[in-house]
Amino acid sequence: MAGADDGSITHALKRVWQNEAFAPEILPFETQVVTEVRSLLSNQEQVIADLASSDNFTSNVLQMELDRVRYCLSSYLRCRLVKIEKFSHLIDEDEEVQELLAEEEVVYARKFSRLVHRHLKSSFLDALPRPFAGTRDLPVLSVDVDKHVLCVVAEDIGDVQFDREDLELERGNMMLARYSHLRTFLFEDKVQLL
């Protein structure tokens, strides 16, 4: 494989993608992982280009790997965009949530929200009597942090009690629990969502 540490970076990418896919809220953007993966991808593209005419077999294998890693990265970003679109109105007003997003994602959220508003106005709201034509007070989805998620424990934490659940957080244990209870541990990398 081209490059040294990329085995671990692709695993890291897979882990952050899994967490993002199963968490009901948007998680903090993994800048470091994304930057390293992008750099790995461009290095590998270069290697493949250099090999192209001489060693078809190796270049094919490298290309396959490249496609797979690129798929993981795209899926991670896409997964975040789905949540951003779902909660774009919330994001616009909440600076704390904006901190979790990459700058490019904040811009995306704003543009998307504006796009939706524009559509609602031109398709329906503008035709209403003025006092009722506004886009304020529109129904907004909220995040379901009580949703149950499947996870595996990465580090010994011990037994934790919540009013609705008692959890045995021993390394290697797999369990179904409410996301809100696991949240802190997730942010400390002590559990992995599945």
Add this chain to the structure above:
Amino acid sequence: MGERQAYAAAAIELLKELKRAGNDLPPANKAILDYVGGEIRMHCDEARALTREYENELDVTPEVRVAVAVHHAAIERNKRIVVAYLVERLRRVRSIRWEHGALMPEATRDAMTEGESDFLTAYQGLLLDFSTDMGVDLTGQLTEPPRDLFIEVRALESCGEIWTGAGPIHIEKNNTYLLRKSDVEDLLHRGILERTS
């Protein structure tokens, strides 16, 4: 108004239609949308008529206040339902676009309103900007993890020579080829090649 229909019953029909269509996009029900718009205007006029006689807002009787509140509640309910309807339609348009790529299935294209087509075009622009900013292309289809390096494709048109990793290949209509996915992704998108495997 002699009808004994519950307020917002028509609007609910919109949501029922959406539900019946599963995850597909049914054609927009312009008739009901117009009707609901009319219903809202009616509520607005009635509420205004009720309070018109009172010069001072403080003189308005409790009975009239309640009647006005009911009209306002009906307006809000109608509005919420229609907004939910339109937003869900947009979600389905986006979801179908993600599944099929930029070339949307004909059924969906026919079912989209002009406004929704405009929305989709602008949305693709958003994705393109984001892809450029992030340095990762998110504008293609994404649903399948890459399984094979090579895929079998049939040419729907002749398009001369294309460059592949193995050298230049001549593409002629109706011939099939076994090519690297990454080499032909663009042609697949544009409908020049069709996947047969």
